[in-house]
Amino acid sequence: MGYVDVSAVRHTLSDGRVLLDDVSFRVGEGARAALVGENGAGKTTLLRIIAGDLTPEAGSIARTGGLGVMRQFIGSVRDDTTVQRMLVDLSPPAVREAWDAVEATELALMETDDERSQMAYADALAQWGDAGGYDAEVTWDTVTVAALGVPYERCKYRELSTLSGGEQKRLALEALLRGPDEVLLLDEPDNYLDVPGKRWLEERLLETRKTVLFVSHDRELLARVADRVVTVEGGTAWVHGGGFASYHDARTARHERLAELRRRWDEEHQRLIDLVRTLQQQAANSPDMANRYHAMQTRLAKFEAAGPPPERPPEQKVAMRLRGGRTGVRAVTAEQLELTGLMQPFDLEIFYGDRVGVLGANGAGKSHFLRLLAGQTVAHTGDWRLGARVVPGFFAQTHAHPEWQDRTPVDLLWHGEPGRPGLDRGRAMAALRRYGLAGAGEQPFRTMSGGQQARFQILLLEMSGSTLLLLDEPTDNLDVLSAEALEEALAAFDGTVLAVTHDRWFARSFDRFVVFGADGRVYESAEPVFDETRVQRAR
Amino acid sequence: MAMAVPSTVSDPSVRSAIARLSREFPDLGPDPIVLVVRTCREELRGSPDGALPELVERLARQRLRVSLD
Numbered sequence: 001m002g003y004v005d006v007s008a009v010r011h012t013l014s015d016g017r018v019l020l021d022d023v024s025f026r027v028g029e030g031a032r033a034a035l036v037g038e039n040g041a042g043k044t045t046l047l048r049i050i051a052g053d054l055t056p057e058a059g060s061i062a063r064t065g066g067l068g069v070m071r072q073f074i075g076s077v078r079d080d081t082t083v084q085r086m087l088v089d090l091s092p093p094a095v096r097e098a099w100d101a102v103e104a105t106e107l108a109l110m111e112t113d114d115e116r117s118q119m120a121y122a123d124a125l126a127q128w129g130d131a132g133g134y135d136a137e138v139t140w141d142t143v144t145v146a147a148l149g150v151p152y153e154r155c156k157y158r159e160l161s162t163l164s165g166g167e168q169k170r171l172a173l174e175a176l177l178r179g180p181d182e183v184l185l186l187d188e189p190d191n192y193l194d195v196p197g198k199r200w201l202e203e204r205l206l207e208t209r210k211t212v213l214f215v216s217h218d219r220e221l222l223a224r225v226a227d228r229v230v231t232v233e234g235g236t237a238w239v240h241g242g243g244f245a246s247y248h249d250a251r252t253a254r255h256e257r258l259a260e261l262r263r264r265w266d267e268e269h270q271r272l273i274d275l276v277r278t279l280q281q282q283a284a285n286s287p288d289m290a291n292r293y294h295a296m297q298t299r300l301a302k303f304e305a306a307g308p309p310p311e312r313p314p315e316q317k318v319a320m321r322l323r324g325g326r327t328g329v330r331a332v333t334a335e336q337l338e339l340t341g342l343m344q345p346f347d348l349e350i351f352y353g354d355r356v357g358v359l360g361a362n363g364a365g366k367s368h369f370l371r372l373l374a375g376q377t378v379a380h381t382g383d384w385r386l387g388a389r390v391v392p393g394f395f396a397q398t399h400a401h402p403e404w405q406d407r408t409p410v411d412l413l414w415h416g417e418p419g420r421p422g423l424d425r426g427r428a429m430a431a432l433r434r435y436g437l438a439g440a441g442e443q444p445f446r447t448m449s450g451g452q453q454a455r456f457q458i459l460l461l462e463m464s465g466s467t468l469l470l471l472d473e474p475t476d477n478l479d480v481l482s483a484e485a486l487e488e489a490l491a492a493f494d495g496t497v498l499a500v501t502h503d504r505w506f507a508r509s510f511d512r513f514v515v516f517g518a519d520g521r522v523y524e525s526a527e528p529v530f531d532e533t534r535v536q537r538a539r
Numbered sequence: 540m541a542m543a544v545p546s547t548v549s550d551p552s553v554r555s556a557i558a559r560l561s562r563e564f565p566d567l568g569p570d571p572i573v574l575v576v577r578t579c580r581e582e583l584r585g586s587p588d589g590a591l592p593e594l595v596e597r598l599a600r601q602r603l604r605v606s607l608d
Binding site for chain 1: 582583585586587590594597598601602605
């Protein structure tokens with residue numbers, strides 16, 4: 001079994017800002033540690049340092065056992081990466097190198113079929129065998145059957161972009177959990193997974209004997225799986241040795257202790273300064289006091305050189321003001337609506353003020369339904385209409401806004417768009433500050449973290465004066481605090497909310513549930529339904 | 540402990556290569572072909588079993604072609 005030991009790690013950003021300083025913790029053998037912190041606090045950077053992608057400016061990382069890493073982007077792969085390539089990339093270094101050699105020699109053999117390239121190819125194949133490549137292929141077969149329901153030979157050339165986000169994640173997780181690496185770093189492993197997928201993940205993480213360090217914002221997953229919580233905040237990290245249930249209390253107690261230590265330090269500092277001043281005056285009148293004055297000066301200098309204890313980390317303040325407005329009583333009406341090829345026709349009435357959770361199987365058409373209501377082109381039959389004064393505002397799941405990529409939040413707010421008036425710079429900055437985005441106001445949208453992009457989208461919804469919020473997995477990239485702020489904002493929103501979500505914690509704040517079943521049936525439920533199986537389609 | 544080297548005579552990768560190459564190079568006669576194929580088989584000893592027939596046949600064909608040039 002393996003462990004990870006992080007010792008006094010320091011990392012500075014390219015702009016000179018210290019992101020992490022004196023970060024030390026240990027994830028012992030067989031531990032399941034959650035890494036939490038606000039968006040942008042440095043969780044992913046810390047994982048990259050542990051994974052060896054980044055070299056820390058100071059400090060060291062010690063670990064035993066092979067290291068398997070699942071990056072955050074898995075689930076949103078849209079390039080031409082194949083299933084085979086991803087499985088190779090998730091393998092131990094020896095297998096990866098042997099695979100690259102086989103590929104290179106195969107290409108060389110296609111170009112020049114001479115004795116030398118044939119021997120090189122034979123040699124590469126032998127090394128592939130020695131590195132455990134054939135065993136790996138057997139494992140990959142088990143992995144693809146478990147994750148996709150098809151053997152490796154049938155899907156190895158398939159592009160990841162043809163798989164759903166959940167399928168991509170599950171494929172990677174199966175590969176890592178069944179692979180030989182004993183330490184796993186998982187960056188948001190639950191993103192894109194539906195609830196059965198998340199429950200599966202929880203069970204697998206609970207039963208694995210591997211050492212796991214994972215980043216997650218899913219409060220349910222954190223509560224069930226983590227046996228300790230590493231928090232990145234205030235430029236450093238600290239460890240809560242218990243589970244998530246006692247985490248909030250531990251964090252509050254720590255913040256109070258830090259504040260108390262700081263207060264005592266400030267008091268002592270002031271007392272020493274006052275003493276130095278008094279002795280300075282006395283020394284001017286009495287040479288006997290000069291020695292005491294110098295001694296006190298030295299003591300103050302030493303005290304200041306030792307420095308104050310760390311400050312209490314600033315609380316992230318996110319204040320969302322989703323206003324909305326009174327609309328017609330019937331906000332959404334659907335009659336015999338069917339999104340072509342996705343479901344059976346259904347009727348639905350949603351009233352002003354309803355909070356509707358849209359739940360159900362992956363691939364059952366939930367996101368398409370929201371896009372249709374948002375006014376986008378989605379093939380369908382049957383009728384649907386929005387009520388009087390209903391203005392839809394849409395929050396997209398994958399933040400697919402290519403036109404925003406190179407623009408800054410301030411620029412986007414300043415220009416406005418149809419249905420959303422522009423804001424002058426001062427008001428734009430004030431709005432960004434309320435969303436904890438003041439620091440990101442001038443950076444291109446594409447360089448913002450997933451959580452920052454999500455918060456910015458909610459800000460745009462606020463500005464657009466929407467009275468019907470259509471939210472597709474809004475909490476997926478939000479840290480715990482931002483998710484709680486969004487829940488509060490939605491509770492105060494004067495209008496109607498439809499949200500597709502797999503966040504069990506978030507779903508509890510809704511009062512009606514529309515479930516898209518795996519069998520194509522759309523039905524209503526008073527309680528959240530999370531066990532619809534995924535839709536089976538021909539592969 | 541001595542490693543057991545499989546007999547190359549009964550090796551299917553050798554037999555199939557000899558059969559095919561004998562048809563391809565009828566002028567050479569069986570002896571040189573058998574010798575070249577068995578040498579190739581020995582040299583490729585570390586290769587994975589599944590890949591051996593193809594590797595042996597390709598290498599032997601290459602060497603026979605060069606010997607005729």
